[in-house]
Amino acid sequence: METLSYSHQAARPAAGTKAIALVGVVASGNLEVLVERVAPGNRCEVEIHTAAAGFGAVWEAVVADFVERCSPGGLRLSINDGGARPDTVALRLAQAVRAIEEDAP
Amino acid sequence: MSHSARNERDRRIQGAARLAEGKIVAAKDATALLEALLRPGDRVCLEGDNQKQADLLARALAAVDVARVHDLHMVQSGVVLPEHLDVFERGIARRLDYAFSGPQSARIAKMLFGGQIELGAVHTYLELFARYFIDLTPRVALIVAVSADRDGNLYTGPNTEDTPAVVEATAFKDGIVVAQVNEIVDVLPRVDIPGDRVHFVVEADKPFYVEPLFTRDPAAITETQVLTAMLAIKGIYAPYGVRRLNHGIGFNTAAIELLLPTYGERLGLKGKIASHWALNPHPTLIPAIESGWVEQIHCFGSEVGMEDYVRAHSDIYFTGPDGSLRSNRAFCQTAGMYACDMFIGSTLQIDLLGNSSTVTTSRISGFGGAPNMGSDARGRRHPSPAWLQAGLQADPDGPAPLRRGRKLVVQIGETFGDQHAPMFVERLDAIELADKLSLDLAPVMVYADDVTHIVTEEGIANLLLCRDRDEREHAIRGVAGYTDVGRGRDRKLVQALRERGVIQRPEDLGIDPLEADRRLLAARSIKDLVHWSGGLYAPPSRFRNW
Numbered sequence: 001m002e003t004l005s006y007s008h009q010a011a012r013p014a015a016g017t018k019a020i021a022l023v024g025v026v027a028s029g030n031l032e033v034l035v036e037r038v039a040p041g042n043r044c045e046v047e048i049h050t051a052a053a054g055f056g057a058v059w060e061a062v063v064a065d066f067v068e069r070c071s072p073g074g075l076r077l078s079i080n081d082g083g084a085r086p087d088t089v090a091l092r093l094a095q096a097v098r099a100i101e102e103d104a105p
Numbered sequence: 106m107s108h109s110a111r112n113e114r115d116r117r118i119q120g121a122a123r124l125a126e127g128k129i130v131a132a133k134d135a136t137a138l139l140e141a142l143l144r145p146g147d148r149v150c151l152e153g154d155n156q157k158q159a160d161l162l163a164r165a166l167a168a169v170d171v172a173r174v175h176d177l178h179m180v181q182s183g184v185v186l187p188e189h190l191d192v193f194e195r196g197i198a199r200r201l202d203y204a205f206s207g208p209q210s211a212r213i214a215k216m217l218f219g220g221q222i223e224l225g226a227v228h229t230y231l232e233l234f235a236r237y238f239i240d241l242t243p244r245v246a247l248i249v250a251v252s253a254d255r256d257g258n259l260y261t262g263p264n265t266e267d268t269p270a271v272v273e274a275t276a277f278k279d280g281i282v283v284a285q286v287n288e289i290v291d292v293l294p295r296v297d298i299p300g301d302r303v304h305f306v307v308e309a310d311k312p313f314y315v316e317p318l319f320t321r322d323p324a325a326i327t328e329t330q331v332l333t334a335m336l337a338i339k340g341i342y343a344p345y346g347v348r349r350l351n352h353g354i355g356f357n358t359a360a361i362e363l364l365l366p367t368y369g370e371r372l373g374l375k376g377k378i379a380s381h382w383a384l385n386p387h388p389t390l391i392p393a394i395e396s397g398w399v400e401q402i403h404c405f406g407s408e409v410g411m412e413d414y415v416r417a418h419s420d421i422y423f424t425g426p427d428g429s430l431r432s433n434r435a436f437c438q439t440a441g442m443y444a445c446d447m448f449i450g451s452t453l454q455i456d457l458l459g460n461s462s463t464v465t466t467s468r469i470s471g472f473g474g475a476p477n478m479g480s481d482a483r484g485r486r487h488p489s490p491a492w493l494q495a496g497l498q499a500d501p502d503g504p505a506p507l508r509r510g511r512k513l514v515v516q517i518g519e520t521f522g523d524q525h526a527p528m529f530v531e532r533l534d535a536i537e538l539a540d541k542l543s544l545d546l547a548p549v550m551v552y553a554d555d556v557t558h559i560v561t562e563e564g565i566a567n568l569l570l571c572r573d574r575d576e577r578e579h580a581i582r583g584v585a586g587y588t589d590v591g592r593g594r595d596r597k598l599v600q601a602l603r604e605r606g607v608i609q610r611p612e613d614l615g616i617d618p619l620e621a622d623r624r625l626l627a628a629r630s631i632k633d634l635v636h637w638s639g640g641l642y643a644p645p646s647r648f649r650n651w
């Protein structure tokens with residue numbers, strides 16, 4: 001098990017008012033993302049627990065792009081990774097933000 | 106008068122006549138028959154492709170006395186059965202020209218490296234058929250059918266596939282045709298091959314083998330594949346209005362088939378896209394057919410388990426007077442080249458220019474039909490909206506009456522494949538292979554100048570809109586995700602391409618990632634497909650888990 005943490009400044013706060021959302025599943029090649037509206041200001045905090053060690057550089061790139069594309073200000077994402085490929089990770093992150101923004105107008 | 110080949114053929118047939126009753130030969134005498142008919146150095150077509158196999162005749166050939174029959178030149182669509190390579194190991198055959206070698210791809214690579222096979226070339230199906238009529242005409246063809254009558258008329262059933270092309274080239278150029286059949290009957294359901302083109306018929310002890318190559322289990326489709334399918338439908342099928350098309354056999358295109366009645370319906374695309382097909386009877390197209398999306402389908406071959414479903418849908422499929430499917434690989438390949446506006450399929454590797462290949466350094470899988478489907482037919486002259494629109498994007502400044510249209514050639518897949526292997530690479534393994542085998546040509550499946558779009562979970566790259574090599578490279582890097590190729594992108598260049606619509610992200614197309622959910626698939630299991638078919642689809646046992 002490896003734990004990775006990232007903190008980024010997002011351009012805007014995430015839309016909507018929901019406090020919490022959960023997407024994905026804990027399974028081999030997949031991942032679960034818990035997203036909570038608890039980070040200060042427009043910060044976005046991402047903590048990853050992964051079964052596959054040694055992919056720090058890829059995670060860093062995926063998370064940086066995610067923050068730029070989805071602007072998830074004020075969110076903390078906790079990830080339980082079962083060795084998912086980066087394409088699955090990127091999809092789940094985008095889904096997590098959409099899920100907590102679901103009640104946005 | 107010059108009839109030496111014909112006289113030779115007649116002598117050989119006479120020499121083998123003692124083994125036959127009329128044209129009928131017992132299965133136990135098949136090897137003796139081949140020893141009587143074949144001479145060293147003969148060019149022999151052993152029928153078999155990615156679907157049906159003349160398996161009894163392959164076994165019989167692998168068992169001939171190598172003192173009598175050796176150094177044959179094999180010309181065949183598929184190198185699929187172990188016997189297809191055993192004949193080279195034993196010295197019965199020496200030279201090989203072929204098109205496809207899926208299950209034997211690792212062993213054929215080893216034998217090519219070891220020099221046990223003298224390789225002519227790796228072809229596409231249509232290209233190999235073409236050479237049967239020019240410089241690779243078989244002296245003897247060993248073919249396969251469902252049944253025969255005593256005059257040698259053949260019924261191929263739904264799996265007609267390559268047989269008419271092989272027989273035409275052999276029988277009308279003084280060659281000898283030997284057919285294996287499952288049974289000999291008094292009256293055939295229909296005649297697919299006239300008996301005067303067939304010299305011997307061997308009754309097999311068991312039905313010939315057919316591979317269910319085109320069955321994709323919906324249960325194995327991932328949500329990333331659902332996302333790529335949504336991108337393709339909304340970002341390519343819809344804006345070009347693609348009605349006439351061919352799909353590859355991967356899971357991404359299976360996902361597209363299963364999204365037509367759900368996502369496609371919601372986008373209001375029914376009747377506007379995906380109505381006319383060059384396609385095998387894919388089980389995953391059943392929900393779209395049942396929902397009224399499909400007008401007609403012509404098939405290269407059949408698909409195991411789809412026989413009754415096809416029989417019940419003669420409005421959609423081409424069928425014979427007996428009610429069963431009539432497939433024909435040569436005609437369907439031609440249809441895919443000249444009468445379809447789009448090919449979409451998967452690959453294993455794409456380079457920075459857009460060349461793609463399914464060859465890796467240890468596996469030579471061949472091409473089958475993909476390079477024909479995945480190419481712009483330069484002889485095409487009829488217009489269609491999709492073809493004209495693609496041509497306009499490629500050459501906006503050219504004079505309209507002289508502007509060629511373009512076929513849409515789409516490569517679709519996730520940025521990473523099995524075992525985290527990246528789909529995007531700096532250099533194709535095919536090039537290394539060509540070096541190692543001293544081949545003149547690297548085995549490229551789709552050339553860069555034919556591919557028009559690349560779809561991944563990251564978005565769509567429209568290569569028609571790229572104006573130079575640099576733009577093209579960054580359009581590709583821009584959808585290559587977190588592969589090394591993707592991470593080597595220049596962010597500003599990619600952003601500029603996105604602003605011009607050369608790259609379109611899911612959010613640019615209004616695609617909600619939350620919708621990339623397996624629940625969007627019209628069928629989520631093989632069992633669902635059986636239900637959609639009204640119980641007519643009978644999946645092979647390996648796909649039944651209930």
